[in-house]
Amino acid sequence: MYSEKVMDHFENPRNVGEIADADGVGLVGNPTCGDIMKIYLKIDNDVITDIKFKTFGCGAAIATSSMVTEMAKGKTLDEALRLSNQSVAEALDGLPPQKMHCSNLAADALHAAIDNYREKQK
Amino acid sequence: MYSEKVMDHFENPRNVGEIADADGVGLVGNPTCGDIMKIYLKIDNDVITDIKFKTFGCGAAIATSSMVTEMAKGKTLDEALRLSNQSVAEALDGLPPQKMHCSNLAADALHAAIDNYREKQK
Amino acid sequence: MRRVYMDHSATTPVRPEVVEVMLNCLTEKFGNPSSLHYFGRLGRRALDEAREKVANAIGAKPEEIVFTSGGTEADNMAIHGVAMLNQNRGNHIITSAVEHHAVLNTVKALGKQGFTVTILPVDKYGMVSVEDLANAITDKTILITIMHANNEVGTVQPIKEMAALAKAKGVLFHTDAVQSMGKIPVNVDELGVDLLTISGHKIYGPKGVGALYIRKGTRWRQSLFHGGAQERLRRAGTENVPGIVALGKACELAVQELDKEAVRLTGIRDKLIQEVMEKIADVRLTGHPTKRLPNHASFCFEFIEGESMLLSMDMKGIAASSGSACTSGSLEPSHVLLAMGIPHELAHGSIRLTLGRDNTMEDVDYFIENMVPIVERLRAMSPLNPD
Amino acid sequence: MRRVYMDHSATTPVRPEVVEVMLNCLTEKFGNPSSLHYFGRLGRRALDEAREKVANAIGAKPEEIVFTSGGTEADNMAIHGVAMLNQNRGNHIITSAVEHHAVLNTVKALGKQGFTVTILPVDKYGMVSVEDLANAITDKTILITIMHANNEVGTVQPIKEMAALAKAKGVLFHTDAVQSMGKIPVNVDELGVDLLTISGHKIYGPKGVGALYIRKGTRWRQSLFHGGAQERLRRAGTENVPGIVALGKACELAVQELDKEAVRLTGIRDKLIQEVMEKIADVRLTGHPTKRLPNHASFCFEFIEGESMLLSMDMKGIAASSGSACTSGSLEPSHVLLAMGIPHELAHGSIRLTLGRDNTMEDVDYFIENMVPIVERLRAMSPLNPD
Numbered sequence A, B: 001m002y003s004e005k006v007m008d009h010f011e012n013p014r015n016v017g018e019i020a021d022a023d024g025v026g027l028v029g030n031p032t033c034g035d036i037m038k039i040y041l042k043i044d045n046d047v048i049t050d051i052k053f054k055t056f057g058c059g060a061a062i063a064t065s066s067m068v069t070e071m072a073k074g075k076t077l078d079e080a081l082r083l084s085n086q087s088v089a090e091a092l093d094g095l096p097p098q099k100m101h102c103s104n105l106a107a108d109a110l111h112a113a114i115d116n117y118r119e120k121q122k
Numbered sequence C, D: 001m002r003r004v005y006m007d008h009s010a011t012t013p014v015r016p017e018v019v020e021v022m023l024n025c026l027t028e029k030f031g032n033p034s035s036l037h038y039f040g041r042l043g044r045r046a047l048d049e050a051r052e053k054v055a056n057a058i059g060a061k062p063e064e065i066v067f068t069s070g071g072t073e074a075d076n077m078a079i080h081g082v083a084m085l086n087q088n089r090g091n092h093i094i095t096s097a098v099e100h101h102a103v104l105n106t107v108k109a110l111g112k113q114g115f116t117v118t119i120l121p122v123d124k125y126g127m128v129s130v131e132d133l134a135n136a137i138t139d140k141t142i143l144i145t146i147m148h149a150n151n152e153v154g155t156v157q158p159i160k161e162m163a164a165l166a167k168a169k170g171v172l173f174h175t176d177a178v179q180s181m182g183k184i185p186v187n188v189d190e191l192g193v194d195l196l197t198i199s200g201h202k203i204y205g206p207k208g209v210g211a212l213y214i215r216k217g218t219r220w221r222q223s224l225f226h227g228g229a230q231e232r233l234r235r236a237g238t239e240n241v242p243g244i245v246a247l248g249k250a251c252e253l254a255v256q257e258l259d260k261e262a263v264r265l266t267g268i269r270d271k272l273i274q275e276v277m278e279k280i281a282d283v284r285l286t287g288h289p290t291k292r293l294p295n296h297a298s299f300c301f302e303f304i305e306g307e308s309m310l311l312s313m314d315m316k317g318i319a320a321s322s323g324s325a326c327t328s329g330s331l332e333p334s335h336v337l338l339a340m341g342i343p344h345e346l347a348h349g350s351i352r353l354t355l356g357r358d359n360t361m362e363d364v365d366y367f368i369e370n371m372v373p374i375v376e377r378l379r380a381m382s383p384l385n386p387d
Ligand SMILES: Cc1ncc(COP(=O)(O)O)c(C=O)c1O
Pocket: C009, C069, C070, C071, C072, C073, C075, C100, C102, C147, C149, C150, C151, C176, C178, C179, C199, C200, C201, C208, C209, C210, D236, D237, D238
């Protein structure tokens, strides 16, 4: 049911873990299924220099977490904010229809982490 | 679905035909299915000396016609009147439940032929 | 004993190619399609492929196919599902007097639940008139269900004309194509129908599986079963994967071979009809003389009764069927023959011969050879015979 | 890759002895049981024999068995048929919170049609309380439907006590024995039930066939399908003879082997449970510790989610299932686990391992060997993990 890319990111997720002295942290729960994702950011000069995630959720949740971290790394915050659920799903060669909501989790967690960083900057 | 005896009487029906100068003739139609049976009697001294039938109907109708003629032949009219649907069906080793009504046809035709004879005697 | 099976409208043997794919799903690909794992995915893939095959065979899209436990369930599902969802738009349903009981009894049951039912008559060939249908449609009509080809007399209805009429009036159209499938072209767009029923065991697939085509956007909802979320919530219950895969294969083969087989069977059938009419007196062809299924011959023999003919034929190894009261559980002669104006007594003497893949011209010879004396013998026994 | 199938509650492969009898009815004995001729009689005889086998297996009489397209249809048929015929006597139906959706959704649908529904709670083991049932019965109660054994957690309900209670109050009792059949004794008289459901594909028979037992004299009527007069007017549609014959054989074998197999599976299951509890921390057995099916082990693993466990296991060739929201079409976690008071997050981490004929003690070793690192890996990824 999942694409090969999804299975690859599920099996070998990139950027799993925590960042002890993170500049921004986002924690979101998926309202539809109850899954949870946490994203940690290191930010230097508005650029994401390091990113890690922890996820409690389905295969798609783990794979989209992994993919979103890969996509966000090296991007400016504004660029990262433009990463949508759709673009994450596409980068994984698509998700099954009933699993599209899982990609929300990843994009939302990233955005939450950026928001958290900006809040702290204020 | 039919017993061997039914199939034997269906395949080799006894006493098929007409009696040109019959002493009694009975014609009955089966109200449930529309089948028709005709029985011809030769009667001597209140005893059935010859009997023939013609039947338009199912396998059970033909077999019970055949059986009832065999059972009636040589009997007195009173004895013949005591032949019931049940006894004809039993003599054939039974009939399928949905075919029990067919045996009515045979007994009824016999009784009708006897009635016809007795009417004419009056 | 030589055995000649001429009852393909009752059911067909499952052909070897179909047995093979079915077997594979009983043992290797046995997974539940709802399961995530390897076995489940094999089952799911088999299911998807079968759905594509069935859809292709009738010119539909895969997502328009719902698998059922047979023609009967599909008919019930189609009619009940349209009725339930469209109650607010109208309560009038039109069908014909010659439908299979799966349609007729379902419509009649709705008639007892507040729906108004029109049962269209047929002519002496068993044909529904397009004009009658046009006159019957009212602004309360929500569904028309008329079969593609009749199971007892083989008459093919003018579905295309009738469906076009329905469409023009905004009425949904269902057709039972259980008998036509694999014998004449069945294409949902060419016919212009909204719902269409097929069944596995009439096309060399297994019993216990069928399919309902539901055109995308049709106002229909599942209303028979409750349970799991299978078939995209349109039919609850673990999918009969082996049966469905078999249905897929059977449909594929049926369509591939249709043209060739139709020509071949028409040849055999025409010889059969001709010989019966020539060699046996007082016999009548039932159904339409030309607008009939290529494999279908049906007759009424005067003065004698169907079951006794069937039994006699069976003793010679010939398998056929009859609409006689004596062969039906209900003791009513065929409602189809009666609707065609055939009198009770004559309907009693009906015989249906339906040909299939294994039948040959020699079977016709064998049939005639044996049938002539059978008819003679039974007529000699009949009180109705004028001779 | 080594493949270890531990999902026998989802479905089973069809065993060779069953395939064989089924095959025979696809090709040789393909006749329609309603046909008078030789082929029809073969089909009829096969059907009758299968009915006897199924009846024998559950201590019923052949005429009390109606064949269906599966467990789902049988559940629907039982509940709907009792409800429809007994409306005049009362409108109250009792069921439990842990039923299969085929029961639960059917009862709930009736709840929208004027029936009053009581859904009994369960304890932390998934067990219904006989006392709760006693308190729920009113003089309007017409039907109680409670499953024999639960599909998700394996808990076996006290059907005998509950059915006795129902009987004393003159209420009909239906039980869904789809999961218990072939695993623990299922006898309609010992259980004292009026209606009972079984399904083919859970007992090494095919998908798409099941049976409903209806005790003689039970106030029930067919209310789902309309059509032909099959199954003595209790289920319309050409009988799925191959499937039914297969179900008969599967039932026969299941009962023959029950005692031996139950002992063998209990041994494997107990080792499985013990090893999981020993080798993996923060895991909870779900369902009753002892009153459970002999082949059934189910757990909740803290901090991780079911689907990701299933996918990881599948990569190692292990097939299992989960009640996690992420594996269900609806995105709701299992209603069974929630009814047992298991919190959403924990229910998310459920895994069901259901053993069958091919499983061995070595499979347990293989499972543990692979499961330990899987759990470790996923926990290392989890934001919930306190370590
Ligand atoms: C025209 C027609 N419709 C429906 C059916 C019912 O199909 P099934 O036997 O698969 O339930 C049949 C055959 O029995 C049929 O001939």
